[in-house]
Amino acid sequence: MSGRPIGGTGGGIRRIAARVPLPEWAAIVIAAVALAIGPAAVLGYGRWASRDVITIRALQSGYEPKTVYLTAGVPAHFRLISEDVTHGFAVDGLDVRVDDLLPGHAVDITFTPREAGTYDFTCTRYCGTNHGLMFGQIIVRPTQLPQR
């Protein structure tokens, strides 16, 4: 039959049918978001963009990485993680000191180096025969001026 409007009663049914799955989709979306954010929140992610976080792993064989590059005047976000025993982390001249890097726990710190230079960091806890190998350097470059 030509001229019959598309929809009519059928359209009504279709609209209802289209609305029924919506709560299911919403539940799935909420569940997915909760799954994504839940563990991340527990681990402390999400406070900073992950690309801005410098992870420093402390091991009885030393720190990884041993050299970190920062820019003067730019806040630095470090995530310190011990992979084996309790370590520490202190930076000479930058007022950064953490004495309890417990195995399996991340410690997040934020600081802003004010002046360019080379700063040594060391372990503040005796952590074994290789404790003396636990050192590294933070090299702070001068503030970058905007290009014109």
Ligand SMILES: [Cu+2]
């Ligand atoms: Cu150590």
